[in-house]
Amino acid sequence: MEEKEIPKAVISRLPKYYRYLGILMDEGVERVSSADLSRHMHATASQIRQDLNHFGGFGQQGYGYNVKYLYESIGKILGLDRGYTMIIVGAGRIGMAVASYTRFEKRGFKVIGIFDRRPENHRGENAGGIEVRGMDELPAFLRQNKPDIAALTMPSEGAAMVTPILIEGGVKGIWNFSHMDLEVPEDVTIQDVHLSESLMELGYRMNHPSGGQKTSGRRQES
């Protein structure tokens, strides 16, 4: 597929398309109309067609989109076909939740290690069958296993300290649950997750009915 400049807003909707198409696949659905996608994506059918046109128009007027083809094409665009290995740094509640989330592996993200300052507190815990290792084992693990991604699920100070070790170890993507603005080289990608921002946005939206949404309720992703 040719590489075109795809608008950021479109990219950020792709995972949602992918997720919904995955559900349709599981249900054995073979075709989907832009109207149906529209309902589930909470966007107009015309918006849906515009979005999908960025990838060379998989649909046919009056016929709809081939679910499997669209699912696989978007998966390729998202790079999910290549697969990623991921480690989790910080075995607190969020870290362990991420570790035991089988859905990520289904999407091509395989957890291969979990690290914590106090691994002794996690003996015998089930985190997708992976034992929690000590931080001292992290550098050697990085050298041997070359994980693509690190999920940083520890407090801010710890996150800032561990980041250089991750970079040195060749990690190219950081999924940052800490509240730290991490400084990393140009070739490293950071995706911040700020749950408190999502909650504040909910508060705002509860106080400011926007109207214009066609579905029941007022919905937004974060």
Add this chain to the structure above:
Amino acid sequence: MEEKEIPKAVISRLPKYYRYLGILMDEGVERVSSADLSRHMHATASQIRQDLNHFGGFGQQGYGYNVKYLYESIGKILGLDRGYTMIIVGAGRIGMAVASYTRFEKRGFKVIGIFDRRPENHRGENAGGIEVRGMDELPAFLRQNKPDIAALTMPSEGAAMVTPILIEGGVKGIWNFSHMDLEVPEDVTIQDVHLSESLMELGYRMNHPSGGQKTSGRRQES
């Protein structure tokens, strides 16, 4: 303050402004320039000024913004000054992480109850000092305490079953961590959190260096 139509994109940045301004407040900083905000928000200074102009221009050229005033004004816009009560439905790892996150209370969201199908599995667990109650207690709790928000941190099937009980009990905002598209009345606001979509976006961005970001690393919020 007058109510104007504020673009969605601006609203979604407000919590981030608020968070950063909170950090500056904690550090005792009194004024901030749009250039400094720009660095931390990963946006141009002109974008920052445009954003803040939506709220009546708190800044002065060459002088900067009053941190406390801006923090409080954005807090009011976000409705954080009014305060929200929240319950958590589902005491799994994510639910317990949300429950013990003191940062939310600092932002005006107070957790007043946690519910689970199997409260007996959580006896003695510390979730911000709140005990985990059984689902059977939920309807009476809603009647008595009228929480504003419910964080739904349980699997999809359970989330769909419990939603009508929440609505019936007067909950006006649902912070939805489940993978279910919930159907709710018009006056109920849903904020979906899909961690797997955030992770997929990271994967995409690792494979598609966009350039154009002026900060170290490539960063995006979700």
